[in-house]
Amino acid sequence: MWVIVHAMSGMALGAVLGSAGVGFPLWGILLASLAAHALLDIVPHWDYTRRRRAWAWALADTLAAALALGLAWLILDLPGYVVWAGLISAAPDLDVLDAVLPFKKHRRLFPSHWKPYPHGKTGSLPGTVIQGLVVTGSVVVLLLAL
């Protein structure tokens, strides 16, 4: 999934797990955020990494994630565990940056990016709608949990 989707879903998960009623420790929230990345990569979605001008998609996606995390941290003043969860959930997608760079190494460190992993795939329209729904759901959960 796109970086922004992992950033938003990570923040939502962090908000739930770190809330007073649940009270996960930070290390548990961060581990859960990584696990959520791997689970969301199973959901059928559309990746731009094989598109023409993939670098532009990657740049826009990464900037959107950075903007969302920066907004959460600096403007909305959300708790640190929420911002860290979003950052850690999005971080494994740095793994696929080489797919959009001129030189191809195809070295993957995060397990959900390895070949045998059941990485979900679908067409561009349903794959984008699904990711939009995950972002929308994440915003709702984030608002409810804080």
Ligand SMILES: [Zn+2]
């Ligand atoms: Zn991924």
